[in-house]
Amino acid sequence: MSNLLSGIEEITLMGPGPSCIYPEVYQALSKPTLGHLDPYFIQIMDGIKELLQKVMKTKNRLTIPLSGTGSAGMEACFVNLIEDGDPVLILINGVFGMRMKDVATRLGAEVDTIEFEWGKPVEVEVVAEKLKNKFYKIVAIVHAETSTGVRNPVAEIGDLLRDSETLYLVDAVTSLGGIEVATDDWGIDALYSGSQKCLSCPPGLAPATFSDRALDVILNRQTKVPNWYLDMSMIAQYWEGKKRVYHHTAPINMLYALYQSLYLIIEEGLENVFRRHQEMHQRLVEGLEDLGIKLLVDPPYRLPQLNAILIPEGIDDARGRALLREKYKIEIGGGLGPLAGKIWRIGLMGHTAREENVHKVLNGLREVVGRK
């Protein structure tokens, strides 16, 4: 029996995530495992909370990584806040807004949606109009729509909800660590992300934060959270309580990796990190223009970390990506849903957002589109 792991090649991850991993994060991953109640490990947990608060720009006490991937973060935010029949408004302009609808509907919420064209942003005025007519317990939006590369107006929607009783739920999976996420300033009550995007960790953790108001709602539910694993009232006792009450065994080594990646981001400086993403994006866009490749999204709404490009006429989706994978050792992403076969998604997330990678992918694309 041969060991498949010995055949793993290093691939430059320039798709919609996972992204390239910092070398220091690989090292962190294989540090000796400690017990989940070990006093030194608890110090590391506290360190992660502090670093996450900085990266998420929040003072929320309940700011912790959940033991699952980004979608577990989505599940956790909805399942803790929704009770049967609760009115929820979901703003949809891509796959992850659709996923929110599916998650919330399964949990018994009365879900209303406003759908916008994929590749265009959520329109603030349309949302404002909707909010005039009906009270929602939760309004949910995806900040960086990974399926299209659109940046949604999270701050502006937050302004609409200020002084209301509505809880504001935000998907920051692809935004956190790539563009500003100002949890407190934008009035966000529940926010989740994923480790494998701009944090440049392997996939497996969902950093999340809950405002005191959201926690209050959770602690005063009529019914128990119908998901033991993701019940924040119990998880909080392990992460926050004076006596750390065992809930489930934390994913120790993945948490080392997350600590290290957050540490590197704070060390570089959040603003510097955002600037680096923006600069690499601009270089990529210039190079794409030279190759005659167009982007899906209009400039004001483009995410620097996720660039959706239109597959040029006459180029085969699968063959193009296979050439990049095989010859150039680069992964880029295909389109999802209605955009399958129409776009490619080029990620410049976290440690991927470096000049050498921009050159590398432009080189590969040059061959793919036949402009040698």
Place this chain on the structure above:
Amino acid sequence: MSNLLSGIEEITLMGPGPSCIYPEVYQALSKPTLGHLDPYFIQIMDGIKELLQKVMKTKNRLTIPLSGTGSAGMEACFVNLIEDGDPVLILINGVFGMRMKDVATRLGAEVDTIEFEWGKPVEVEVVAEKLKNKFYKIVAIVHAETSTGVRNPVAEIGDLLRDSETLYLVDAVTSLGGIEVATDDWGIDALYSGSQKCLSCPPGLAPATFSDRALDVILNRQTKVPNWYLDMSMIAQYWEGKKRVYHHTAPINMLYALYQSLYLIIEEGLENVFRRHQEMHQRLVEGLEDLGIKLLVDPPYRLPQLNAILIPEGIDDARGRALLREKYKIEIGGGLGPLAGKIWRIGLMGHTAREENVHKVLNGLREVVGRK
């Protein structure tokens, strides 16, 4: 800002899990991250399924690791199989049976339980009697009760359920890889485990398997699974479908680690692995007897991989464990629930089950109990 990771010491993990990690697993963890749809990664996924089938002794096609810790495995088994009002029987003799009750109740099942004394096994005749009077959609039991060190008669309960429509749900978190788990022979329909016990991986994954019958129940539900993240019908499309349909981003590096640990177990030989656990357990028990330390569980029901010992009269629980942690760099576990302060739990799981560790913990205990 100092980096806390540089202060991590190597601790010999002899508690109820996590256990000592194989050196090759640490190496596997930091192999280059691949994309979750990368063709080579899909080969590794197939390799994991094959290895898991061997370790779980099953031909079930749906045999895969879930993206969460062992408790996510419990959540997944119940949430996929239960619909509102379903009659479920849970056999309880420790914390994890209690947890099953909590999980199933939150999901709307009509839960009946039979409770047995903690430290004693589930009694087959009592269960047989109960099954005469009522039909249950699901009967659930914990194979290796991590809170007490008791081995429950999973094969015998399986015999009771043979030829019935009842689904048999088994927690194999602490048993898998330490004692035999014969999924198919015992008629088990849904089984979950955890990566951090006898598989000697870091925590973060829940290997699970579902019989065709269980999958049939899942695919013919009246209502959607009220947990998008753990919906097996969708997860199966990613792990099993011809076209691997993206569901959530798999925890790539943790999956490398799991592949490696399963590989090592199969390489050593399952029967050899079980024999090693049994031998180390016997040496530990002899050493404990020399020290005048008694075990909680009667010999026929003892788990080799988890030894619950009675804290000797006059010895302080916390101080004893702190001495082991500080001076001997050993972690052992305290008691849970009614056994808190009364027992310690000494794990000999997976890579922990080696002679040097048995000596090490006996040395430490000798000082703790004052028998220099």
